[in-house]
Amino acid sequence: MIVQVDNLTKKYKKEWVLQGVQFEINHPQIVAIVGPNGSGKTTLFNCMTNLLSINSGTIKVLEKDYKDTSLFYDVSYLQDNRILYENLTAYDHLQFVCSVMKQPSTKIVEVAKRVGMESYLKKPVQKFSLGMKQHLLLAMAIINNPKLLLMDEPLNGLDPSSAINMRKILLELYEEGTTIMISSHNLDEIDRLTNTIFFMKDGQILEESLKNYNMKQYFLNVNNLAQAKDKLNELSVSYTVNKDDQVVFYDNETSFQDVLIHLNQNDVLVEDIDIKRIGAEKRYLELFERTVSE
Protein backbone atom coordinates (compact mmCIF):
# COMPACT_ATOMS: atom_id res chain seq x y z
CA MET A 1 0.00 0.00 0.00
CA ILE A 2 1.37 3.40 -0.95
CA VAL A 3 -1.36 5.73 0.29
CA GLN A 4 -4.55 4.95 2.20
CA VAL A 5 -6.80 7.80 3.26
CA ASP A 6 -9.94 7.04 5.23
CA ASN A 7 -12.73 9.44 6.06
CA LEU A 8 -10.42 12.43 6.25
CA THR A 9 -12.02 15.68 7.34
CA LYS A 10 -10.52 19.12 7.76
CA LYS A 11 -12.05 22.48 8.54
CA TYR A 12 -10.66 25.99 8.79
CA LYS A 13 -12.62 27.88 11.41
CA LYS A 14 -16.18 27.18 10.27
CA GLU A 15 -15.43 26.02 6.71
CA TRP A 16 -15.30 22.26 6.11
CA VAL A 17 -12.87 21.82 3.24
CA LEU A 18 -12.30 18.06 3.33
CA GLN A 19 -15.48 16.17 4.13
CA GLY A 20 -14.69 12.48 4.20
CA VAL A 21 -11.89 12.07 1.70
CA GLN A 22 -11.34 8.43 0.92
CA PHE A 23 -8.93 6.76 -1.51
CA GLU A 24 -6.20 4.17 -1.84
CA ILE A 25 -3.16 3.91 -4.07
CA ASN A 26 -1.84 0.39 -4.06
CA HIS A 27 0.76 0.34 -6.79
CA PRO A 28 3.13 2.92 -8.26
CA GLN A 29 1.25 5.24 -10.55
CA ILE A 30 0.73 8.85 -11.56
CA VAL A 31 -2.46 10.25 -10.05
CA ALA A 32 -3.74 13.69 -10.94
CA ILE A 33 -5.79 15.71 -8.47
CA VAL A 34 -8.09 18.04 -10.34
CA GLY A 35 -10.70 20.45 -9.07
CA PRO A 36 -11.74 24.09 -9.12
CA ASN A 37 -9.87 26.78 -7.19
CA GLY A 38 -10.46 26.38 -3.49
CA SER A 39 -11.67 22.77 -3.72
CA GLY A 40 -9.06 21.57 -1.21
CA LYS A 41 -6.19 20.09 -3.22
CA THR A 42 -3.45 21.93 -1.34
CA THR A 43 -5.21 21.26 1.96
CA LEU A 44 -5.20 17.53 1.17
CA PHE A 45 -1.45 17.53 0.40
CA ASN A 46 -0.72 19.58 3.52
CA CYS A 47 -2.68 17.09 5.65
CA MET A 48 -0.95 14.10 4.04
CA THR A 49 2.46 15.58 4.87
CA ASN A 50 1.45 16.54 8.41
CA LEU A 51 1.88 20.25 7.75
CA LEU A 52 -1.74 20.71 8.81
CA SER A 53 -3.59 19.00 11.62
CA ILE A 54 -6.65 17.00 10.59
CA ASN A 55 -10.06 16.94 12.27
CA SER A 56 -10.79 13.25 11.84
CA GLY A 57 -9.91 10.23 9.75
CA THR A 58 -6.72 8.29 9.09
CA ILE A 59 -3.88 8.68 6.65
CA LYS A 60 -1.34 5.96 5.96
CA VAL A 61 1.64 6.46 3.71
CA LEU A 62 4.01 3.65 2.68
CA GLU A 63 2.44 1.40 5.35
CA LYS A 64 3.13 3.96 8.11
CA ASP A 65 1.05 6.49 9.96
CA TYR A 66 1.46 9.84 8.18
CA LYS A 67 3.04 11.39 11.30
CA ASP A 68 5.93 8.90 11.27
CA THR A 69 9.03 11.09 10.91
CA SER A 70 10.92 8.42 8.95
CA LEU A 71 8.62 9.20 6.00
CA PHE A 72 10.61 12.39 5.58
CA TYR A 73 13.25 10.47 3.60
CA ASP A 74 10.82 8.77 1.22
CA VAL A 75 8.15 11.39 0.60
CA SER A 76 8.82 14.66 -1.22
CA TYR A 77 6.42 17.54 -1.51
CA LEU A 78 6.84 20.18 -4.20
CA GLN A 79 5.02 23.21 -2.79
CA ASP A 80 4.81 26.74 -4.01
CA ASN A 81 7.95 28.82 -4.36
CA ARG A 82 7.44 30.80 -1.14
CA ILE A 83 9.53 28.11 0.56
CA LEU A 84 12.64 29.35 -1.30
CA TYR A 85 15.17 31.75 0.24
CA GLU A 86 15.71 34.78 -2.00
CA ASN A 87 19.33 35.36 -0.91
CA LEU A 88 20.49 31.78 -1.35
CA THR A 89 21.55 30.22 -4.64
CA ALA A 90 20.00 27.14 -6.22
CA TYR A 91 23.18 25.28 -5.25
CA ASP A 92 22.75 26.33 -1.59
CA HIS A 93 19.18 25.02 -1.58
CA LEU A 94 20.20 21.70 -3.12
CA GLN A 95 23.17 21.36 -0.78
CA PHE A 96 20.87 21.88 2.19
CA VAL A 97 18.40 19.25 0.91
CA CYS A 98 21.28 16.84 0.26
CA SER A 99 22.60 17.21 3.77
CA VAL A 100 19.24 16.69 5.52
CA MET A 101 18.35 13.82 3.17
CA LYS A 102 21.79 12.26 3.70
CA GLN A 103 22.54 12.29 -0.02
CA PRO A 104 26.05 12.76 -1.53
CA SER A 105 26.65 16.27 -2.85
CA THR A 106 27.58 14.77 -6.25
CA LYS A 107 23.82 14.53 -6.73
CA ILE A 108 23.54 18.32 -7.02
CA VAL A 109 25.10 18.61 -10.48
CA GLU A 110 23.42 15.39 -11.57
CA VAL A 111 19.93 16.64 -10.68
CA ALA A 112 20.61 20.15 -12.03
CA LYS A 113 21.50 18.57 -15.36
CA ARG A 114 18.41 16.38 -15.34
CA VAL A 115 16.14 19.35 -14.69
CA GLY A 116 18.04 21.66 -17.07
CA MET A 117 19.18 24.31 -14.59
CA GLU A 118 22.98 24.03 -14.74
CA SER A 119 23.42 27.56 -16.12
CA TYR A 120 21.88 29.27 -13.08
CA LEU A 121 22.87 26.84 -10.36
CA LYS A 122 25.09 29.45 -8.69
CA LYS A 123 22.66 32.39 -9.00
CA PRO A 124 20.61 33.68 -6.06
CA VAL A 125 16.90 32.87 -6.18
CA GLN A 126 15.99 36.58 -6.20
CA LYS A 127 17.20 36.67 -9.83
CA PHE A 128 15.02 33.72 -10.86
CA SER A 129 11.95 33.79 -13.08
CA LEU A 130 8.85 31.86 -12.03
CA GLY A 131 9.82 28.94 -14.29
CA MET A 132 13.40 28.86 -12.93
CA LYS A 133 11.99 28.64 -9.41
CA GLN A 134 9.81 25.70 -10.52
CA HIS A 135 12.91 23.95 -11.86
CA LEU A 136 14.65 24.41 -8.52
CA LEU A 137 11.62 23.12 -6.60
CA LEU A 138 11.53 20.06 -8.85
CA ALA A 139 15.25 19.42 -8.37
CA MET A 140 14.84 19.72 -4.57
CA ALA A 141 11.91 17.31 -4.64
CA ILE A 142 13.57 14.56 -6.66
CA ILE A 143 17.17 14.68 -5.41
CA ASN A 144 16.43 11.90 -2.88
CA ASN A 145 14.59 9.60 -5.36
CA PRO A 146 11.38 9.64 -3.30
CA LYS A 147 8.95 6.73 -3.26
CA LEU A 148 6.06 9.19 -3.15
CA LEU A 149 6.18 12.61 -4.77
CA LEU A 150 3.40 15.13 -4.11
CA MET A 151 3.35 18.07 -6.50
CA ASP A 152 1.14 21.11 -6.05
CA GLU A 153 0.77 22.96 -9.36
CA PRO A 154 4.30 22.15 -10.59
CA LEU A 155 3.61 23.41 -14.12
CA ASN A 156 3.11 27.06 -13.12
CA GLY A 157 5.28 29.33 -15.19
CA LEU A 158 6.97 26.61 -17.22
CA ASP A 159 7.61 27.34 -20.89
CA PRO A 160 6.60 24.58 -23.34
CA SER A 161 10.03 22.94 -23.48
CA SER A 162 10.36 22.97 -19.68
CA ALA A 163 6.89 21.44 -19.38
CA ILE A 164 7.88 18.72 -21.86
CA ASN A 165 11.07 18.08 -19.88
CA MET A 166 9.11 17.92 -16.62
CA ARG A 167 6.74 15.38 -18.21
CA LYS A 168 9.73 13.31 -19.35
CA ILE A 169 11.23 13.37 -15.85
CA LEU A 170 7.92 12.44 -14.19
CA LEU A 171 7.39 9.54 -16.58
CA GLU A 172 10.97 8.35 -15.91
CA LEU A 173 10.42 8.56 -12.14
CA TYR A 174 7.21 6.60 -12.53
CA GLU A 175 9.07 3.94 -14.56
CA GLU A 176 11.59 3.79 -11.72
CA GLY A 177 8.77 3.06 -9.24
CA THR A 178 7.91 6.50 -7.82
CA THR A 179 4.23 7.22 -7.18
CA ILE A 180 3.36 10.77 -8.16
CA MET A 181 0.32 12.73 -7.04
CA ILE A 182 0.09 15.93 -9.03
CA SER A 183 -2.42 18.74 -8.73
CA SER A 184 -2.82 20.86 -11.81
CA HIS A 185 -5.33 22.91 -13.77
CA ASN A 186 -3.54 22.04 -17.02
CA LEU A 187 -5.82 19.27 -18.25
CA ASP A 188 -3.98 18.76 -21.54
CA GLU A 189 -0.79 18.04 -19.67
CA ILE A 190 -2.68 15.77 -17.25
CA ASP A 191 -4.07 13.83 -20.23
CA ARG A 192 -0.52 13.28 -21.43
CA LEU A 193 0.69 12.08 -18.04
CA THR A 194 -2.05 9.78 -16.79
CA ASN A 195 -5.60 8.62 -17.08
CA THR A 196 -6.13 8.19 -13.35
CA ILE A 197 -7.70 11.34 -11.99
CA PHE A 198 -9.06 12.17 -8.56
CA PHE A 199 -11.61 14.93 -9.01
CA MET A 200 -12.09 17.03 -5.84
CA LYS A 201 -15.73 17.94 -5.46
CA ASP A 202 -17.70 18.97 -2.39
CA GLY A 203 -14.81 18.11 -0.08
CA GLN A 204 -14.58 14.56 -1.37
CA ILE A 205 -12.74 12.67 -4.06
CA LEU A 206 -14.31 11.12 -7.11
CA GLU A 207 -11.82 8.59 -8.31
CA GLU A 208 -11.99 7.86 -12.01
CA SER A 209 -10.03 6.15 -14.63
CA LEU A 210 -10.37 8.26 -17.69
CA LYS A 211 -9.97 5.32 -20.05
CA ASN A 212 -13.53 5.94 -21.26
CA TYR A 213 -12.69 9.56 -21.85
CA ASN A 214 -9.59 8.71 -23.80
CA MET A 215 -11.69 7.06 -26.48
CA LYS A 216 -11.51 8.41 -29.97
CA GLN A 217 -14.58 9.97 -31.49
CA TYR A 218 -14.93 9.80 -35.28
CA PHE A 219 -16.78 12.27 -37.48
CA LEU A 220 -17.47 10.99 -41.02
CA ASN A 221 -18.70 12.95 -44.02
CA VAL A 222 -20.38 10.49 -46.38
CA ASN A 223 -21.84 10.88 -49.88
CA ASN A 224 -25.10 9.08 -49.00
CA LEU A 225 -26.28 9.54 -45.43
CA ALA A 226 -29.39 7.33 -45.67
CA GLN A 227 -27.39 4.43 -47.10
CA ALA A 228 -24.65 4.95 -44.48
CA LYS A 229 -27.21 4.77 -41.64
CA ASP A 230 -28.64 1.51 -43.04
CA LYS A 231 -25.21 -0.05 -43.24
CA LEU A 232 -24.20 1.08 -39.74
CA ASN A 233 -27.42 -0.41 -38.40
CA GLU A 234 -26.45 -3.72 -40.02
CA LEU A 235 -23.19 -3.60 -38.05
CA SER A 236 -25.04 -2.60 -34.85
CA VAL A 237 -22.77 0.41 -34.44
CA SER A 238 -24.06 3.07 -32.02
CA TYR A 239 -23.82 6.35 -33.86
CA THR A 240 -25.44 9.76 -34.00
CA VAL A 241 -25.76 12.25 -36.81
CA ASN A 242 -24.74 15.80 -35.89
CA LYS A 243 -26.10 19.09 -37.23
CA ASP A 244 -23.51 19.06 -40.02
CA ASP A 245 -24.85 15.67 -41.19
CA GLN A 246 -21.70 13.96 -40.02
CA VAL A 247 -21.94 10.41 -38.71
CA VAL A 248 -20.43 10.41 -35.21
CA PHE A 249 -19.34 7.28 -33.31
CA TYR A 250 -16.82 6.10 -30.72
CA ASP A 251 -14.11 3.48 -31.11
CA ASN A 252 -15.20 1.31 -28.19
CA GLU A 253 -17.52 -1.04 -30.01
CA THR A 254 -16.94 -1.93 -33.63
CA SER A 255 -13.49 -0.98 -34.82
CA PHE A 256 -13.09 2.03 -37.03
CA GLN A 257 -11.48 -0.14 -39.74
CA ASP A 258 -14.49 -2.49 -39.82
CA VAL A 259 -16.86 0.45 -40.21
CA LEU A 260 -14.85 1.89 -43.09
CA ILE A 261 -14.60 -1.47 -44.85
CA HIS A 262 -18.34 -2.15 -44.46
CA LEU A 263 -19.31 1.27 -45.79
CA ASN A 264 -16.88 0.99 -48.68
CA GLN A 265 -18.12 -2.48 -49.65
CA ASN A 266 -21.65 -1.11 -49.73
CA ASP A 267 -20.95 1.83 -52.01
CA VAL A 268 -20.91 4.51 -49.33
CA LEU A 269 -18.10 6.91 -50.04
CA VAL A 270 -16.44 8.38 -46.92
CA GLU A 271 -15.38 11.81 -48.15
CA ASP A 272 -13.74 13.15 -45.01
CA ILE A 273 -12.82 11.93 -41.51
CA ASP A 274 -12.21 13.99 -38.41
CA ILE A 275 -10.93 12.30 -35.24
CA LYS A 276 -11.15 13.83 -31.76
CA ARG A 277 -9.95 12.47 -28.44
CA ILE A 278 -12.19 12.85 -25.42
CA GLY A 279 -10.05 13.76 -22.45
CA ALA A 280 -10.04 15.06 -18.89
CA GLU A 281 -11.48 18.40 -19.96
CA LYS A 282 -14.78 16.85 -21.04
CA ARG A 283 -15.16 15.05 -17.73
CA TYR A 284 -14.19 18.19 -15.82
CA LEU A 285 -16.86 20.21 -17.61
CA GLU A 286 -19.46 17.53 -16.88
CA LEU A 287 -18.63 17.61 -13.19
CA PHE A 288 -18.03 21.30 -12.67
CA GLU A 289 -19.85 23.09 -15.49
CA ARG A 290 -21.81 25.30 -13.11
CA THR A 291 -18.65 26.23 -11.25
CA VAL A 292 -16.86 26.96 -14.52
CA SER A 293 -19.56 29.20 -15.95
CA GLU A 294 -20.17 31.10 -12.70
Ligand SMILES: Nc1ncnc2c1ncn2[C@@H]1O[C@H](COP(=O)(O)OP(=O)(O)OP(=O)(O)O)[C@@H](O)[C@H]1O
Ligand atom coordinates in the same frame (compact mmCIF):
# COMPACT_ATOMS: atom_id res chain seq x y z
N1 LIG B 1 -4.99 28.82 6.14
C1 LIG B 1 -6.28 28.90 5.78
N2 LIG B 1 -7.20 29.46 6.58
C2 LIG B 1 -8.51 29.52 6.25
N3 LIG B 1 -9.01 29.01 5.09
C3 LIG B 1 -8.13 28.45 4.25
C4 LIG B 1 -6.74 28.36 4.53
N4 LIG B 1 -6.11 27.72 3.50
C5 LIG B 1 -7.09 27.43 2.61
N5 LIG B 1 -8.30 27.86 3.05
C6 LIG B 1 -9.59 27.70 2.36
O1 LIG B 1 -9.78 26.31 2.12
C7 LIG B 1 -10.36 26.09 0.84
C8 LIG B 1 -9.46 25.13 0.05
O2 LIG B 1 -8.25 25.78 -0.23
P1 LIG B 1 -7.05 25.00 -0.97
O3 LIG B 1 -5.91 25.96 -1.08
O4 LIG B 1 -6.80 23.71 -0.30
O5 LIG B 1 -7.72 24.74 -2.41
P2 LIG B 1 -7.04 24.33 -3.80
O6 LIG B 1 -7.93 23.31 -4.40
O7 LIG B 1 -5.62 23.97 -3.60
O8 LIG B 1 -7.16 25.68 -4.61
P3 LIG B 1 -6.31 26.24 -5.88
O9 LIG B 1 -6.69 25.42 -7.06
O10 LIG B 1 -6.78 27.65 -5.99
O11 LIG B 1 -4.85 26.15 -5.51
C9 LIG B 1 -10.53 27.47 0.21
O12 LIG B 1 -11.86 27.88 0.42
C10 LIG B 1 -9.59 28.34 1.00
O13 LIG B 1 -10.09 29.65 1.09
